[in-house]
Amino acid sequence: RRLRARPALSIGWGSWAAGMGAADAKTAERIRAGGLNPLSEGEAFAALEQAFSGEPHLVAASIDLNRIAAQPDLPRLIEGLVGRAPAASARTLSFxxxxxxxxxxxxxxxxxxxxxxxxxxxxxxxxxxxxxxxxxxxxxxxxxxxxxxxxxxxxxxxxxxxxxxxxxxxxxxxxxxxxxxxxxxxxxxxxxxxxxxxxxxx
The missing domain is CATH 1.10.1200.10 (ACP-like)
Structure with missing residues (x-):
């Protein structure tokens, strides 16, 4: 739609606290351990208001960068956010x-x-x-x-x-x-x- 000069907005929502009741405790803790805190309704609606900034795609999430930075293997999607290169990992394998x-x-x-x-x-x-x-x-x-x-x-x-x-x-x-x-x-x-x-x- 944007290429056709039509209004469009895509938001990649993080987890909402109001919806975490549907997730079991283990899943909820794993999400938090990964550095992604559930959004309160207030935070989510505030993010929605800010989303109308003209960008076609945004991510709305509450991220704990300190917790993420402490992980031995950084998620590749947010390596740049923590200000350091990913460490060599024993999990690394390529074709x-x-x-x-x-x-x-x-x-x-x-x-x-x-x-x-x-x-x-x-x-x-x-x-x-x-x-x-x-x-x-x-x-x-x-x-x-x-x-x-x-x-x-x-x-x-x-x-x-x-x-x-x-x-x-x-x-x-x-x-x-x-x-x-x-x-x-x-x-x-x-x-x-x-x-x-x-x-x-x-």
Whole structure:
């Protein structure tokens, strides 16, 4: 609508205190631990008044920057807000790091990475049983979306949120991610062979 010179406003709302009653205590505490405080109705309506500033998209949230800055792994969306670069993380893994590795090592690294990411989004310090249902471990639509986005950003794989909350286990998630990564590796290898063949033909 903005491109057509029509009025439009999109607001990315943080959690409202009035709506937190629908969330269980564990979910509410996890949200607060991540540095996102629930908005009171007064804060929310004050933010709404300020939102009519001409910007097409805004975020209205009560953020505890000190709590966020104390986390070992900063959320990438707000790294710049706390004034420091993110520290190196044991959770870091990329598709490039898996190239040329033996299949067994690729799976082991992906399995460790997925467990570390899952522990992070669940704020769980303990090791997670890989045969247990992700749902039983505490994954819901919010943590599922966070995990899905990280997998897409880091490894370029796409996992449906429904797969994360349908009773699948961590082992099954590892299998799904590995299947996508192996297909990507095979596609790359075929593309490289095709390019070499074309060069020789020319």
């Amino acid at each position: 490039d790091q898996l190239r040329g590795r033996p299949a067994g090592e690729r799976r082991a690294r992906v399995a460790d990475y997925l467990e570390a990411e899952l522990r992070a989004v669940l704020s769980s310090p303990a090791a997670l049983p890989r045969q247990s249902s992700l749902l039983d471990l505490g994954v819901d639509s919010l943590t599922g979306a966070e995990l899905r986005n990280e997998l897409e950003r880091a490894l370029g794989v796409s996992v449906a949120i429904t797969h994360l909350i349908d009773g699948s286990s961590l082992d099954e998630l590892i299998d799904q991610v590995m299947a996508q990564l192996e297909r990507k590796l095979v596609t790359e290898q075929h593309s490289a062979v095709g390019a070499d063949t074309e060069e020789i033909t020319l």
